[in-house]
Amino acid sequence: MEVFVGRVRELAALERRVAAAREGSGALVLVEGEAGAGKTALAHSVVHLARRAGVRTVWGACREGEGAPAYQPWVQILRELGHSSALPLDPAAAETGSRFHLFEDVVGVLRGAAEDAGLLLVLDDLHWADVPSIRLLQAVASAVADSRLLVIGLYRAGDGFPHAGPAEALLPLTRERASTRLSLGGLAPAEVAELAEHVLGHRPARALLRTVEERAEGNPLFVLELLRLVETAGTLDLGLPGGVRHVVGRRLDGLPAATRRLLRHAAVLGRDFTGEALGALVGESVEDALDLLDPALAAEVIRADGHFLRFTHVLTQEVLYAELPTATRRRLHAQAADVVRSMSAQDVPVDALAYHLRQSAPLGNAEEALRVTRAAATRARAQLAYEHAAFQYRAALDLLTLLPNGAAQQPELLLELARCEFRSGAVEEAWRSCQIAADLGRATGEGAVVADAATVLRGISNSPVTAAIHVMCREALNLLDGSDEVREAKALAQLVITADPFAERGESDLGLRALRTAEATGDPDARFLAMQARYTELADGRHVLEQLSIGERAIRLARETGHHEYAAWGHTWRLDAFWELGRRVQLDTELKAFGVVVAQLREPLWRWRLILTQAAVALLEGRFEQAGGLADEALAIGLRAGHEGAAFIHLVFRSHLGLQNGAGLDQVEAAVRGFVETGPYLARSWHALVLTGMGRRDDAEALWEAITPHLAAFPRDAPEWIVSGAGNAQLCVAFDDRVTAAAVYEALLPYADRQVAPIAHNPSSGPVSLYLGMLATLLRRWEVAGDHLHAALASCQAMGSAPYEAYTRFELARLLRLHPPSGAGAAAEEHLDGALRIARRLGMPSLLADAEALHEARGRAGVLTPREEQVAELIAEGLSNRQIAHRLRMAERTAENHVTHILTKLGFDSRAGVAAWYTARRHAG
Amino acid sequence: MHAVIGIWTVDPAWHDEQHRLLREEIIPLVRRQPGFLTGYWMHDPESGRSHTTAVFHDLESAGRFKALVESGTRQAARVGVVSAVLTTVDVVAHAEHPDSPPR
Secondary structure, three states, X not given: OOOOOOOHHHHHHHHHHHHHHHOOOOEEEEEEEOOOOOHHHHHHHHHHHHHHOOOEEEEEEOOOOOOOOOOHXXXXXXXXXXXXXXXXXXXXXXXXXXXXXXXXXXXXXXXXXXXXXXXXXXXEOHHHOOHHHHHHHHHHHOOOOOOOEEEEEEEEOHHHOOOHHHHHHXXXXXXXXXXXXEEOOOOOHHHHHHHHHHHHOOXXXXXXXHHHHHHHOOOHHHHHHHHHHHHHHOOOOOOOOOOHHHHHHHHHXXXXXXXXXXXXXXXXXXXXXXXXXXXXXHOOOHHHHHHHHHHHHHOOOEEEEOOEEEEOOHHHHHHHHHOOOHHHHHHHHHHHHHHHHHHOOOOOOHHHHHHHHHHOHHHOOHHHHHHHHHHHHHHHHHOOOHHHHHHHHHHHHHHHHXXXXXXXXXXHHHHHHHHHHHHOOOHHHHHHHHHHHHHHHHHHOOHHHHHHHHOOOOOOOOOHHHHHHHHHHHHHHHHHOOOOHHHHHHHHHHHHHOOOOOOOOOOOOHHHHHHHHHHHHOOHHHHHXXXXXXXXXXXXXXXXXXXXXXXXXXXXXXXXXXXXXXXXXXXXXXXXXXXXXXXXXXXXXXXXXXXXXXXXXXXXXXXXXXXXXXXXXXXXXXOHHHHHHHHHHHHHHHHHOOOOOHHHHHHHHHHHHHHHHOOOHHHHHHHHHHHHHHOOHHHHHHHHHHHHHOOOHHHHHHHHHHHHHHHHHOOOOOOOHHHHHHHHHHHHHHOOOHHHHHHXXXXXXXXXXXXXXXXXXXXXXXXXXXHHHHHHHHOOOHHHHHHHHHHHHHHHHHHOOHHHHHHHHHHHHHHHHHOOOOOOHHHHHHHHHHHHHHHHHHOOHHHHHHHHHHHHHHHHHOOOOHHHHHHHHHHHOOOOHHHHHHHOOXXXXXXXXXXXXXXXXXXXXXXXXXXXXXXXXXXXX | OEEEEEEEEEOHHHHHHHHHHHHHHHHHHXXXXXXXXXXXXXXXXXXXXXXXXXXXXXXXXXXXXXXXXXXXXXXXXXXXXXXXXXXXXXXXXXXXXXXXXXX
8 A cells, every 4th residue: 555645735736737738738847855755656646646637647667777678668668658669679770770860759659649638657766767768858858848748757866876877867857948856855744743643543652753753854765664663563662773774674574584585585686576587586486486475565565566576665675685695696696697598588688687697797607797798788789778888888898807818808898888988979988998998909019909999989070089089090000000901991081080170281192092992992981981081181172073072972872871971971061062162053952952861860960060051041142030040040959969069150150140230249259259269379360350340440450460470370271261261351451451461362362263161051251252352452453353353243143142242242332432444433333232232131230331431432532533542542641742753753743733632622621631531431442 | 965074093003903904994894885975084194193084975874874983983992093073064065176087
């Protein structure tokens, strides 16, 4: 009989949750409390309430001990719902499947089951859950808010977690939007009295109640156990040891010795066991074993749950297990392994078998324990339960000390462990395992081990680990010395991928060597890694045709192997190339194909990349609001997927947006400042650009002056180079820096027909020719500037980029204003009107202000002759009449005449007025 | 007409084997391809790269040939030849000396 008192507030809260779930507002409620606090009893009461309200309820319990398989509570739940096949048990699925995919399927099943009348799931004893189960709970929790699904998770608070894994994995759950936490504290004195009356059948004496209150500290289980002692012993011995375990142990004293002995054996089998298994373990018939257990059932030490028997409370099992001497325990585990094997002819529960074999390994069966533990790891990996697989590999590593040849297996097990850790997202742990494996490989001169250790972690860039992997690849190549082509190709490829983009390239074409070697081996993983390396080598804007081809090869490899991810990378690389080439039609076609692959992958990181690319297209076209919304959506997905770089790329988007539509520049400036303080020195020009956009010219100029001496240090083959060049061009113009402008112009010139587009999911900055045009204008190379800007205009129109068309038209108007060829007045006006129209329509305040200033300056500008323009420019430089005459090779008197005419025409009474007008006009346009 | 254009990086260490393969296997194979009109295998000693052009009567034949080349990347890599660029293009003009013998 279950006794439930108190917890009125908690019960009412949960009842409200049940009602809300029925209305379509689901939730996750985490109930925490110490052992015996009444979590399960509370959940049972909620289940009862929910059933009465017509809500379906399903219970999944996590089992303590190392013998529990991965996803156990979920398997129970899905089986109950008639969807036991929703979790993949086929190892082949692991090759191409993804865990996100799997979790999404489970979420779909649960939401579907909840659709009609609601569904209440109870996950009991989450502190014993395997980490994959908690990750799945996280996926479910993120999708409950708009469903009829209520999930209640029960776990022991504080140090109740036997391992750190589940405790850490539970943390993010508490941050879910639809998640709340209930903490079960001690019962109030009145509730203790109520419980006592319930158990004893009468109200106990005040002194007894006070002692129970003090001892039990409100813990319902402790209260119950103490009261049951009173029931059996007649009095409460005040000398009782403290601690619930001891009290539980004392209550077992009331059982017959044979029953207690049998219970100890049952404790080896776990909290749940069957009469058959127990009979087989002790060599008794099932009937005899069950007869012996009757007193325990009567005393509610165990209870029957269908075919299974279950210790009412885990503490009872723990007390009994602890009573067994070590040698007996080992022997019993060995026997339990036999029982598990004999009772499951077809589908052997490898986790339970591995557990019993490990516990009995010191008796001499370590070899088998290792074999079965590895099988359990393989199975968990096939279920995409990477954390659980890692746990099994760690257990396997622990067994090696018991084996004569154990050390020889250590590197391989460490590498398997590292692969599972990496796939579970535990990058640091994975790298640690790789390092230990590599140390062992170095000690024995096994290049294969070092090479494998160097290629476990993939796609890790901009991290301290990147450089360490790079060094390890070099070591591996030296050790391999041409003995293993597949590993050599992979290590070479990884060497290229992990190279510092800001460092000088030593050997060239290493990626090509990797590709040649990988292609010759035919190994798909080596081929893909080598393609990635080759792409890394080519991503500098000079090799677009090769980028297109390598992307196509990756897509073909995906077709050959069924790895959608290869295709996704292939499309990404081709998107990069089409951005760079400014090929809009091809870009759209590729983006569509990329979207199809991303839909097949259903991976959050790929969705993140797709949405960012869509945001970049929106930004390019001037759909600012949509671009901002997509970038925000991408950020949320990227962060949820655990991508550290998501916030940075979002900042790049906000910076682009802010510079164009003026939104949020203050926050952008603060964030960019924070980044450049620790980032590469040359990234400071980004900060200067943002400051310029905010109108903080002095701050920006000071920064620019500090950066310019170092600009030549920016490596030309870094993918960010063209982006940096475009930014620097704008700063040269803003600060009238002709010396730097000449250098930036020469460096950008080879890319005159390209777009400023670093990687596909970053925003584009328009055509390179726009920046070349700006620089040429600054350098007074009028004709060339016109050519560049007209090319830029055509490119913007081909790409459908209204904002960059507006910038280009403004630059053209400025050029024509500064250097008006005959008959070009109308053209200048047309370009300026075009820029103004687009800036107004899209909401580009900064460009609008510049264009309006140029428009206003137009009135005065037309009155000067070209010669007077030249003289005005020299006045602005502070030259005297004599100096002007010398510079323009004219008589001093002629210069004086020109100055007088200029003053008259413009209506100024001093040279300073002319200088100020000329300078302001140039900055405005 | 449509052409399959290739740019290849070539490891000179395999020179003899590459030439044997070209003469004895590749050229006869290409000649047998449906829709094949003409082909050129060129080498740029300065960059160390080879350039190939195979012209076909129609797009479908060119596409089929490109797929054939793609399927042979492993064999090519084994003799130090790796594709850098492989693409199908439209032939927009064509000229021959008036005295050239008719094809």
